[in-house]
Amino acid sequence: MSEQPILVTGGAGFIGSNLVDALLARGNSVRVLDNLSMGKLANLPMDNPRLTFIEGDVADAGLVSRAVAGCAAVVHLAAVASVQASVDDPVSTHQSNFIGTLNLCEAMREHAVRRVVFASSAAVYGNNGEGQAIDENTAKSPLTPYAADKLASEHYLQFYGRQHGLEPAIFRFFNIFGPRQDPSSPYSGVISIFTQRAQQGLPISVFGDGEQTRDFFFVADLVELLLQALDAQQVAPGAVNVGWNEAVSLKQLLAQIGELLGGLPAVTHLDGRPGDIRHSRADNRRLIEHYRLPVQTSLRDGLAALLNS
Ligand code: NAD
Ligand code: UD2
Structure with a gap:
């Protein structure tokens, strides 16, 4: 195993900290760069001697350069993951969600670090492909600053790939769920909100009729793909959707949570969210072509x- 660390930006967050655990478990050294805006030190095994934590911002070019120096590869997860935050504050979130990526590209070029795994989003498709399995060639329609920053980040990573030898492995995540996903905002992932409220016996709000569907992907399964992307001889060209091509409605989701907990608190139906996508499901043929699919963790x-976490 390489002595050079893997840099995980956003490594104190939900997906990042699950990845850090897996990297440490297989013997990697890990460097985390996170500004703790959403992430928490409590998510990280801070006493592990193979973990180095750098508190700071990916918008700080000098700091990113120092963080990248000497690393074997990078997984770039740092971003303001809330779409609504980008709508409310496009200037500030752009610093994290786009300038951070550009700083990283420059730092990798400077230090000749090639491999970078990037967390893009199904949000780049906007409402296009809705109701079908959405493939990667679906016309892009970034409807929010968050989506525009993700798509621009993809384009810049590809440019640095062509021009400067970076090896970007770009994933477009659909709906990831699992331990450490923060339920504290109304725009947090629906599973984190529903499970927390159900466990606390608090009423649950469903926006609309609850027949809307999502393609839910468990975080440990995603981590397996991120590790494969780090290890692959060559990266898959272009971007790759991460989803199971399976549609689960909110009603089905609530039924499963109710079964596991032996009941549910009151469920109220409110008006649908403006702009909410009705059905989102990934065409995952490129994922199957380029990666070994993890054994699926069922919903x-x-x-x-x-x-239980
Ligand atoms: P998260 O908020 O738990 O993790 C993001 C981490 O980045 C946090 O620890 C936060 O403190 C850190 N961060 C934010 N801005 C930063 C900055 N300027 N400098 C340094 N650190 C910063 O969210 P997550 O769900 O783990 O998301 C990880 C990545 O995956 C994000 O890029 C997100 O956009 C992307 N993504 C997530 C989903 C999902 O379903 N969770 C879907 C699509 C894409
Ligand atoms: C996800 C991503 C978003 C973007 C988008 C791309 C998350 C948190 N959001 O948005 O970043 O990538 O996909 O398509 O991963 N809902 C309720 N009650 C609640 C909360 C949510 O009914 O308390 C509904 C919500 O209206 C939606 C569904 O649950 O119909 C899923 O909501 P979400 O915020 O978890 O995810 P989504 O798909 O809107």
């Missing part, structure tokens, strides 16, 4: 793990 098993 039920993933929910059980989350409820």
Whole structure:
């Protein structure tokens, strides 16, 4: 195993900290760069001697350069992950969600670090492809600053790939769920909100009729893909959707949570969210072509793990 660390930006957050655990478990050294705006030190095994934590901002070019120096590869997860935050404050979130990526590209060029795994989002498709399995060639329609920053980040990573030898492995995540996903904002992932409220016996709000569907992917399964992307001889060209091509409605989700907990608190239906996508499901043929699919953690098993965490 390489002595050079893997840099995980956003490594104190939900997906990042799950990845850090897996990297440390297989013997990697890990450097985390996180400004703790959403992430928490409590998510990280701070006493592990193979973990180095750098508190700071990916918008700080000098700091990013120092963080990248000497690393074997990078997984770039740092971003303001709330779409609504980008709508409310596009200037500030752009610093994290786009300038951070550009700083990273420059730092990797400077230090000749090639491999970078990037967390893009199904948000780049906007409402296009809705109701079908959405493939990667679906016309892009970034409807929010968050989506525009993700798509621009993809384009810059590809440019640095062509021009400067970076090896970007770009994933477009659909709906990731699991332990450490923060339920504290109304725009947090629906599973983190529903499970927390159900466990606390608090009423649950469903926006709309609850027949809307999502393609839910358990975080440990995602981590397996991120590790493969770090290790692959060559990266898959272009971007790759991460989803199971499976549609689960909110009603089905609530039924499963209710079964696991032996009941549910009151469920209220409110007006649908403006701009809410009705059906979101990934065409995952490129994922299957380029990666070994993890053994799927079923929604039920993933929910059980989350409820026990
Ligand atoms: P998260 O908020 O738990 O993790 C993001 C981390 O980045 C946090 O620890 C936060 O403190 C850190 N961060 C934010 N701005 C930063 C900055 N300027 N400098 C340094 N650190 C900064 O969210 P997550 O769900 O783990 O998301 C990880 C990545 O995956 C994000 O890029 C997100 O956009 C992307 N993504 C997530 C989902 C999902 O379903 N969770 C879907 C699509 C894409
Ligand atoms: C996800 C991503 C978003 C973007 C988008 C791209 C998260 C948190 N959001 O948005 O970043 O990538 O996909 O398509 O991963 N809902 C309720 N009650 C609640 C909360 C949510 O009914 O308390 C509904 C919500 O209206 C939606 C569904 O649950 O219909 C899923 O909501 P979400 O915020 O978890 O995710 P999504 O798909 O809107």
